[in-house]
Amino acid sequence: MSHEILVGLNVVDDLTYEDYRTAMKPMLADYQGRFGYDFKVSEVLISEGNTDINRVFTLNFTNKEKMDGFFSDPKYLLVKEKFFVKSVGSATIISSYEK
Known part of the structure; x- marks a missing residue:
């Protein structure tokens, strides 16, 4: 069973963020x-936090220990x-789960 996280970011510098990803x-x-x-998202309709989000993605690992x-x-x-x-103004872990 793999472990996955759903992440929301407020990317404030796209070029530096791409350098990070690379x-x-x-x-x-x-x-x-x-x-x-x-x-890349342009509008967030509902958010539990008080942070802006303009990027949402999942990261998947073979298990939680690998992620940690x-x-x-x-x-x-x-x-x-x-x-x-x-490059990132704020980061939110929306969810973390076994897949």
């Missing part, structure tokens, strides 16, 4: 992770600091 994808694959769906390892990997954290922090 830099993190090989590491994502190392942890047996992949993007399932990826949407990916997000705590020191190499990933460097890429996150270099690109993600500068």
Whole structure:
């Protein structure tokens, strides 16, 4: 059974965010992770939080331990600091579930 998260972001710098995605994808694959769906959205009708969302996607891993390892990997954290922090105004984990 795989583990998946549904994420909403407020991307404020598309070019730097694409640099982030390019830099993190090989590491994502190392942890047996992949993007399932990826949407740019223009309007959010209902939100439980008080954050803007203009990007929604799923990340799928073979299991939760792989996901946890990916997000705590020191190499990933460097890429996150270099690109993600500068390009994303807010991040919301909408859901996390076994698939």
